[in-house]
Amino acid sequence: MAAVVGERAPSTNRWxxxxxxVVLALATLPILVLYVWLFYSSFFPRVExxxxxxxFTFDNWRFLWDPLSVPQMRNRPPIVPLTFNTFIxxxxxxxxxxxxxxxxGYAFSRLRFPGRRMFLGSVLLLHSFPSVTLLIALFVxxxxxGLYDKLVGVILVQTAFALPFGIWIMKGFFDNIPWDLExxxxxxxxxxxxxxxxxxxxxxxxxxxxxxxxLFVEGWNQFLLPFVFMPSGSQQTLSTLVKGILGEGRxxxxxxxxxxxxxxxxxxLILFVLAQDQLMRIYAGGVKG
Amino acid sequence: MRVALERLTKRFGTVTAVQExxxxxxxxxxxxxxxxxxxxxxxxxxxxxGIYRPTTGTIVFGDRRVDHLHPxxxxxxxxxxxxxxxxxxxxxxxxxxxxxxxRAVTRPDREARVRxxxxxxxxxxxxxxxxxxxxxxQQQRVALxxxxxxxxxxxxxxxxxxxxxxxxxxxxxxxxxRLQKEVGITSIFVTHDQLEALSMADRVAVMRDGRLQAYATxxxxxxHPVNRFVAGFIGSPxxxxxxxxxxxxxxxxxxxxxxxxxxxxxxxxxxxxxxGATVGVRPEHIAIVAPGEGQAAGEVYVVxxxxxxxxxxxxxxxxxxxxxxxxxYGGKIGDRIGLRFAPERLHLFDPQSGDRLA
Numbered sequence: 001m002a003a004v005v006g007e008r009a010p011s012t013n014r015w016x017x018x019x020x021x022v023v024l025a026l027a028t029l030p031i032l033v034l035y036v037w038l039f040y041s042s043f044f045p046r047v048e049x050x051x052x053x054x055x056f057t058f059d060n061w062r063f064l065w066d067p068l069s070v071p072q073m074r075n076r077p078p079i080v081p082l083t084f085n086t087f088i089x090x091x092x093x094x095x096x097x098x099x100x101x102x103x104x105g106y107a108f109s110r111l112r113f114p115g116r117r118m119f120l121g122s123v124l125l126l127h128s129f130p131s132v133t134l135l136i137a138l139f140v141x142x143x144x145x146g147l148y149d150k151l152v153g154v155i156l157v158q159t160a161f162a163l164p165f166g167i168w169i170m171k172g173f174f175d176n177i178p179w180d181l182e183x184x185x186x187x188x189x190x191x192x193x194x195x196x197x198x199x200x201x202x203x204x205x206x207x208x209x210x211x212x213x214x215l216f217v218e219g220w221n222q223f224l225l226p227f228v229f230m231p232s233g234s235q236q237t238l239s240t241l242v243k244g245i246l247g248e249g250r251x252x253x254x255x256x257x258x259x260x261x262x263x264x265x266x267x268x269l270i271l272f273v274l275a276q277d278q279l280m281r282i283y284a285g286g287v288k289g
Numbered sequence: 290m291r292v293a294l295e296r297l298t299k300r301f302g303t304v305t306a307v308q309e310x311x312x313x314x315x316x317x318x319x320x321x322x323x324x325x326x327x328x329x330x331x332x333x334x335x336x337x338x339g340i341y342r343p344t345t346g347t348i349v350f351g352d353r354r355v356d357h358l359h360p361x362x363x364x365x366x367x368x369x370x371x372x373x374x375x376x377x378x379x380x381x382x383x384x385x386x387x388x389x390x391x392r393a394v395t396r397p398d399r400e401a402r403v404r405x406x407x408x409x410x411x412x413x414x415x416x417x418x419x420x421x422x423x424x425x426x427q428q429q430r431v432a433l434x435x436x437x438x439x440x441x442x443x444x445x446x447x448x449x450x451x452x453x454x455x456x457x458x459x460x461x462x463x464x465x466x467r468l469q470k471e472v473g474i475t476s477i478f479v480t481h482d483q484l485e486a487l488s489m490a491d492r493v494a495v496m497r498d499g500r501l502q503a504y505a506t507x508x509x510x511x512x513h514p515v516n517r518f519v520a521g522f523i524g525s526p527x528x529x530x531x532x533x534x535x536x537x538x539x540x541x542x543x544x545x546x547x548x549x550x551x552x553x554x555x556x557x558x559x560x561x562x563x564x565g566a567t568v569g570v571r572p573e574h575i576a577i578v579a580p581g582e583g584q585a586a587g588e589v590y591v592v593x594x595x596x597x598x599x600x601x602x603x604x605x606x607x608x609x610x611x612x613x614x615x616x617x618y619g620g621k622i623g624d625r626i627g628l629r630f631a632p633e634r635l636h637l638f639d640p641q642s643g644d645r646l647a
Binding site: 183184185187188190191203 | 335338339340359360361365366367369370371373375376377386387390391435439445
């Protein structure tokens with residue numbers, strides 16, 4: 001719109017057209033500075049305010065190839081298993097979440113069963129439940145099931161928290177598929193399950209991909225649950241490592257912290273860049289109630 | 290295979306979509322379910338398909354009662370209004386899908402049958418395309434191939450032509466009819482277009498508000514409509530209706546409305562002694578004659594040439610009658626004319642119930 005106006009009266013309106021960008025740029029600046037700071041402080045011995053001190057160095061990244069020379073890393077699990085744990089955690093929550101969301105979303109979209117509306121409503125309610133309030137109860141349940149201090153337990157809890165969002169997203173995608181296609185599959189001789197698997201799922205693939213990425217990132221970034229429910233450390237994730245370095249007591253090595261932090265967010269950034277188109281579609285695809 | 294619907298009823302909540310429908314389709318017959326939107330024709334089709342379960346009543350295929358069976362157990366093929374081709378599959382995968390679900394069909398056999406079905410509807414050149422790359426007519430053909438590939442006992446078509454443009458619709462009309470006769474498959478199709486129903490079907494079931502109004506051959510529906518609704522729904526341009534009084538004159542019965550007096554030949558006389566009737570006469574059964582001749586006098590209201598003929602609206606008294614005139618007719622708006630009714634082509638309906646009197 002602004003461009004169209006600008007073409008008609010270039011002299012006066014060019015500045016007006018630029019105005020929104022100026023405002024947005026100013027608002028975005030602090031966040032941008034944050035990331036830039038994170039990036040360059042990982043390559044300098046010290047940073048005073050925004051000013052790096054000393055020479056460019058890879059010293060802070062030593063934890064990758066020589067973890068034993070980094071004091072803060074000495075009494076922690078090595079970085080590779082931690083990364084692997086984080087990956088398993090994120091991938092499993094994503095996979096289980098995807099499976100359950102796509103089945104439940106289909107059921108909510110297509111089947112009429114008693115209590116459907118109530119289930120839909122309560123799923124939404126769960127979505128707005130702050131997970132902190134459930135920590136104690138979860139602790140008790142995990143202990144009773146023998147899943148406390150195990151990656152599996154945290155995976156299940158994280159998946160459960162992610163499901164309401166996933167179910168609603170998938171329901172929205174299924175809602176957009178015409179009934180005719182499903183009826184046609186039934187008449188062609190498919191049962192309900194095969195119709196779901198062969199016809200419906202391929203048609204919501206954009207939704208599945210987007211949801212997979214979102215659930216993965218959510219799992220990757222999750223701090224609270226692994227921190228609380230896996231205290232012994234052998235199965236910890238990267239987020240708890242960052243927290244560990246930050247809370248090491250009197251003196252925090254910001255160089256190391258930023259390097260580990262950057263290492264931690266890099267996969268997510270790469271994933272976002274790769275999956276950008278898919279993620280856009282989750283909102284463009286329209287979520288209907 | 291014969292299809293019989295007995296006292297078939299479908300209610301959605303408090304709404305009755307189909308009420309006590311009795312219908313029998315003979316083996317190999319091509320039947321149209323015709324009616325305005327909301328008349329229950331598609332609901333009926335979906336009950337035959339097994340998508341909807343009837344509230345009460347039975348559906349019989351051959352000698353087998355099927356109303357409790359799943360769609361996949363019924364041996365039907367169906368073409369949907371939207372064609373419902375699977376967008377993520379190629380044409381050949383679409384056509385193969387019903388066979389994929391039949392374990393008895395081996396892979397080489399499946400490929401042969403896909404090619405055979407595709408050839409039958411002339412889409413064998415398009416097997417590797419996706420539905421989005423096809424025109425409406427091609428999609429329709431693929432949908433037909435997919436419906437027929439598993440050699441079903443019954444073919445169902447829901448508004449098969451309504452998504453095509455006028456030209457293509459005409460072509461497909463003939464083609465579907467030919468294909469149906471060639472395959473010899475019992476077929477039922479739903480349409481709201483009376484021309485489609487008359488031109489394609491062996492018999493037409495006219496429905497209204499969930500009830501069957503008439504079930505007869507196209508000729509019969511046209512020549513002897515059983516009630517006013519059927520008379521008005523079948524035929525284009527639609528039949529004229531004239532409320533009239535019935536009176537005896539010189540031993541003859543005449544139907545009299547303002548400015549019109551129609552002697553009724555013996556065959557057209559109503560049973561019993563009704564005092565009034567709604568007289569129906571099709572536009573093609575009224576001829577324009579010189580002023581003073583015929584049974585009514587009127588004035589040309591508007592002339593619409595439609596190529597093969599001209600449709601003339603004629604003002605007679607307070608009403609407008611529609612008349613079909615030959616292409617050479619050169620009448621102008623405001624011309625005074627006479628109208629001659631073909632007496633043996635008059636239809637008399639009860640003014641209240643709309644039932645046929647004679």
